[in-house]
Amino acid sequence: GLQRGQYKLRVNSRRVLDAVLHSIGVSDSDQRLTVLRAMDKLDKFGLAGVELLLGQGRKDESGDFTKGAGLAAAQAKGVLDYLSVDGQHGAEKLAKVGEIIRRFGGSDEAVQNAAELLIFAFHAGYGSDRIDYDPSVVRGLEYYTGPVFECELLMETKDEDGRTVRFGSVGGGGRYDDLVARFT
Numbered sequence: 001g002l003q004r005g006q007y008k009l010r011v012n013s014r015r016v017l018d019a020v021l022h023s024i025g026v027s028d029s030d031q032r033l034t035v036l037r038a039m040d041k042l043d044k045f046g047l048a049g050v051e052l053l054l055g056q057g058r059k060d061e062s063g064d065f066t067k068g069a070g071l072a073a074a075q076a077k078g079v080l081d082y083l084s085v086d087g088q089h090g091a092e093k094l095a096k097v098g099e100i101i102r103r104f105g106g107s108d109e110a111v112q113n114a115a116e117l118l119i120f121a122f123h124a125g126y127g128s129d130r131i132d133y134d135p136s137v138v139r140g141l142e143y144y145t146g147p148v149f150e151c152e153l154l155m156e157t158k159d160e161d162g163r164t165v166r167f168g169s170v171g172g173g174g175r176y177d178d179l180v181a182r183f184t
Helices: 014-023 029-039 042-054 073-083 090-103 109-123
Strands: 007-013 057-059 065-067 131-133 147-158 164-174
Touching (some): 007 109, 014 029, 014 090, 014 109, 029 042, 029 073, 042 057, 042 073, 073 090, 090 109, 090 131, 109 131
Parallel strands (some): 007 131
Antiparallel strands (some): 007 147, 057 065, 147 164
């Protein structure tokens, strides 16, 4: 029952995320997971909070401390530059992601694969108003291996007190090639 303009599918690729992390020198699996979880907190903590989580860690309002990923300043800057990528449409954003990966000496093959997904969507009639590349879509679970997505409701509604609210993300998922193998 959703109409055009009431939702947007935001997509990313774990292959792109892996390429970014590899290009900045994050190879340890525990550190990689900590970085991905920090990136996944962008909508909650903003760039400043993510930067703390990429470094030594972050203390919240209650005083609880979350240990950070321990990235060097240049590595953290690469991640923050990636999360800050913007543009009019996915192809423009992905071109900038490719520049970041190449700046650190990495290959942008994964970026080209993500661009193909958007091209297929466009030819199927889904413009950037309905499906778009978003570097902040990470999906915190470790097992994703390919495209990841979140469906965001854009429409506003009223809560029980009459205040205007937005739902935000109402669903998500992605490709996971090796999930079953983890249990066998």
